[in-house]
Amino acid sequence: MHTILEEFLDKWVWPTAPGAPGAAFRWRLTKERCLKGWEISLQRTVDEIEKELPRADEAWKKARALRGYSAEGVHMSIKQMSAQLLSVDLDGQARYIDLQRMRARQIWDECKHSKLHADVLIGKGWVTHERELMDNPLANIQPLPAYFGLSMMFPHIHPLARAAQNYCPKAIACLGIMAHLRLVDDPLVRHEYLSQRDEERMHYMEGKFQIDMYCTTPETQRPVEEALDYLLHQVAGIR
Amino acid sequence: MPTLKIDHDHCTECRMCYVVCRELDINAVYVALEPLHRIEIDARACTYPGCTACLMYCPAEGSIVEVESGRSMVPPPPEAWRRRGSALPV
Numbered sequence: 001m002h003t004i005l006e007e008f009l010d011k012w013v014w015p016t017a018p019g020a021p022g023a024a025f026r027w028r029l030t031k032e033r034c035l036k037g038w039e040i041s042l043q044r045t046v047d048e049i050e051k052e053l054p055r056a057d058e059a060w061k062k063a064r065a066l067r068g069y070s071a072e073g074v075h076m077s078i079k080q081m082s083a084q085l086l087s088v089d090l091d092g093q094a095r096y097i098d099l100q101r102m103r104a105r106q107i108w109d110e111c112k113h114s115k116l117h118a119d120v121l122i123g124k125g126w127v128t129h130e131r132e133l134m135d136n137p138l139a140n141i142q143p144l145p146a147y148f149g150l151s152m153m154f155p156h157i158h159p160l161a162r163a164a165q166n167y168c169p170k171a172i173a174c175l176g177i178m179a180h181l182r183l184v185d186d187p188l189v190r191h192e193y194l195s196q197r198d199e200e201r202m203h204y205m206e207g208k209f210q211i212d213m214y215c216t217t218p219e220t221q222r223p224v225e226e227a228l229d230y231l232l233h234q235v236a237g238i239r
Numbered sequence: 240m241p242t243l244k245i246d247h248d249h250c251t252e253c254r255m256c257y258v259v260c261r262e263l264d265i266n267a268v269y270v271a272l273e274p275l276h277r278i279e280i281d282a283r284a285c286t287y288p289g290c291t292a293c294l295m296y297c298p299a300e301g302s303i304v305e306v307e308s309g310r311s312m313v314p315p316p317p318e319a320w321r322r323r324g325s326a327l328p329v
Contacts, residue, residue: 011314017259017292018320098258201298202253209255209296213262 004178005035005042008171012201013208020212025221026167029211033228034168037236042175049183061189062126066138068117068192077110087159096159099214102206103162109203113196120192158223160214166207167224168231173200242282242306243293249313250302252278256293263292282306291319 013030016023052060085103088096118130133139177200180193215221232238257278260268267285270276280293280303294315297303301311312319 012298015295015315015320017290017295020292020295098262102258198251198253198299202251202255205255205296205298209259209262 002039002042002046004046004175004182005038008038008175008178012174012204013171017212022212022215022221025215026208026211029167029225029228033232033238034171037168037232037238038171038175040236040238041172042179045176045179046183049179053183058124061186062121062124063138064189065117065120065124065126065192066133066136069114069121069133069139070141072110072113072117074111074114077114078107081107081110084162087157087162092159096214099159099210102210106203106206109199113199116192116195120188124188157226158220160210160220161223161227163207163210163215164224164227165231166203167211168207168228169235170200170204170207172235174204241288241308243280243285243287243303243312244282244306245278245280246302246304246311247277248301249299249311250278251299253298254278255296255298256280256303259292259296263290265290268293288319291315294319 014027016027081103085100085107088100088103093100115130118127118133121127121133122130127133127136174197177193177197180189181197184190211224215224254270257268257270260266265284265286267281267283269279269281271279291312294303294312297313300313303312304310305312310316
């Protein structure tokens with residue numbers, strides 16, 4: 001196992017509130033399913049950085065910032081997160097009021113991530129205003145063709161499906177940030193990742209908390225497992 | 240009994256600890272009126288070390304500290320979550 005993944009597990013995954021009712025389920029999901037996806041994704045990121053790093057030119061920094069912007073652009077973040085906010089219907093509001101609060105805040109958080117990528121592009125002089133990114137295809141595409149559509153559909157499945165997305169892909173984001181911070185010296189790139197580190201980890205923690213506290217019955221665990229099936233296939237090619 | 244406090248040099252005010260503490264109906268984590276509407280921990284209501292839940296979901300390294308020892312509790316040291324004999328996940 002990669003030492004970055006080991007560190008992440010020991011610090012942020014295994015520690016669990018004693019008596020958390022969904023913890024055994026989360027541990028099982030982690031061991032049986034997430035670990036493999038996290039390992040594949042982390043190795044892919046490390047390989048990419050090690051391949052790009054020796055070139056030490058500005059082009060890959062620009063490409064990375066554009067890719068970050070396209071993954072977390074305002075248009076995508078607002079639409080995806082606000083649609084998922086709707087997954088809690090009125091009958092479920094009393095039970096999931098804190099889940100709604102977390103999700104509502106995440107709308108803003110996700111938009112802020114994209115702003116941080118835009119700051120890098122503006123700071124380097126590659127664009128003069130964020131508006132220019134709206135016309136740049138590289139700032140608006142990503143390699144997960146169905147990600148937007150299917151994750152928009154999560155609210156039609158169950159309010160807790162999003163917990164899988166926060167727990168699994170957000171862990172991948174955290175691991176990617178750790179990999180960049182360990183391997184890259186460039187202050188601009190480090191800023192880009194450091195500025196998002198604690199917030200990505202918070203979103204991961206939201207998923208961890210929601211699974212630990214709410215996913216306590218087959219009925220509340222199934223939507224998380226189903227969402228994980230989709231996400232792990234998309235992110236790591238696991239069927 | 241040891242107590243916890245927020246280290247505002249590290250806390251990002253994400254309020255995960257606030258959500259967790261309320262979910263468990265302990266309500267020791269609160270937003271202080273002064274000086275900056277920041278998160279604080281009411282040591283009289285907090286049941287640490289009986290409860291360690293806020294430590295498990297805090298994402299900001301070093302932001303919750305044990306007052307008496309001065310040591311950081313985030314990420315949680317093993318004894319904060321293993322001591323009740325909970326089975327190790329691996």
